[in-house]
Amino acid sequence: MANSLWDTKDISYQGCASQVLFLISFFDAEYSLITIMACDRYVAICKPLHYGTLLGSRACAQMAAAAWGSGFLHGVLNMANTFSLPLCQGNAVDQFFCEIPQILKLSGSDSDYHREHAVIGFSLCVFFCCFVFILLSYVQIFRAVFRMPSEHGRHKASSTCLPHLDVVSLFLSTIMFAHLKPTSISSQSLDLVVSFLYSVVPPTVNPLIYSMRNQELKDTVRKLSENFPYE
Template identity: 70%
Template sequence: MAYDRCVAICRPLHYGTLLGSRACVHMAAAAWGSALLNSLLHTVNTFSIPLCKGNALDQFFCEIPQILKLSCSHSYLREVGLLGVSVSLASGCFVFIVLSYVQIFRAVLRIPSEQGRHKVFSTCLPHLVMVSLFNSTAVFAYLKPPSISSPSLNLVVSFLYSVVPPAVNPLIYSMRNQELKDALKKLIQSGFFQKQ
């Protein structure tokens, strides 16, 4: 998404050649392939860890740090290594996103009209907010010191990075669509929501 916006804003005349269907397929395949490989490695490794402290987690889904707390052997060190690889991949993606947005903001500040700058910022800021929310809460969840850990805090933080961004993304991006705005306005004016 960041690369798409960067090319659209910084190099609009080259958009068709830089982001053709072949490039989009390669980027999607790389994202899906790396996510599948990462999750497969974690799943296989997690199921090989012996648990001796029960099997009840303080989460609403099986999160790796919570499972590692139940381990009774040193085989969890493999999982810590895999988490390091995951953090490296995520950090690389985050750096790429930040560099893309630096390029975007440099290009935007050169736009002479206030309306043009507003249009670009209103397009880019929702994505940047969602990426920041996801990354900051995920980093906090995985790297917070054990001294400030509590079951309720862990639950809230994991909810923030696992449920909120996927739930809010379609709403944010669809509300930019004028046809959807017009249809929603018609529903409100017709009293559809009052009849329910």
């Protein structure tokens, strides 16, 4: 944002490292919180009588702290490993922010390059394990919902899960398309668009997805629209 305001494309080495640190930390923390929310919905729907015991305020605080702490440690690991590489191919990053794949293109050391790929491989394993956990949680949730005799109960359970599913789908689809798209369709302009999608769109849309299912907010928006003067 500062570069946009001052019409410059330059960033310091420390600023670039900070971008990588915060980007990885926040994305990892967000994904961890999404995984925790899947667990929350599983316990609320499949084990409602044990909800207060399993997910009390202390447990929620501990899980949130673990999500933010693991995200920060993961960010430090990626940042330290990425910026230990010698930048032999110049200092021009073909992106509107410092992104690890673009920084790796500037490295000329094969051994360090493979080390960074090992870190990325570990990150992908953790990413996949969280995805499997979310998937299995929702398999159990849908099985429990379909067994509910009350239509009102099924509707209430579904309305609880749908905002979270929307966020999960948006978050995962944009990231997976950004990093798993075929190299044959890769181009600088496409990389810019995809990076914008996964770095800007989910954080912008997430509050809308959750809040628009809040009945109080709906009532407020309806009242504002009714009181808005039309000409």
